[in-house]
């Protein structure tokens with residue numbers, strides 16, 4: 001039996017977020033091949049998008065590889081902190 005994972009229960013680092021710059025994305029698909037848990041193509045769009053912006057620690061290496069392999073530098077990992085160091 002396959003258990004559905006509650007998105008709220010996924011362990012994530014609230015400070016690390018990944019985004020795809022749609023203006024730069026050229027539909028190569030490396031990101032979707034490397035980390036399908038994070039990246040996808042939506043129906044009718046030729047731009048990759050993220051399924052989840054917050055990166056679970058177990059997937060960080062895959063996201064980092066996607067960043068490195070994207071030939072158009074369209075994937076960015078952001079660290080969000082305000083002046084108190086609290087995730088925003």
Ligand code: SF4
Nearest residue numbers: 025026028029031070
């Ligand atoms: S690897 Fe880069 S260019 Fe290719 S689909 Fe992903 S974000 Fe777009």
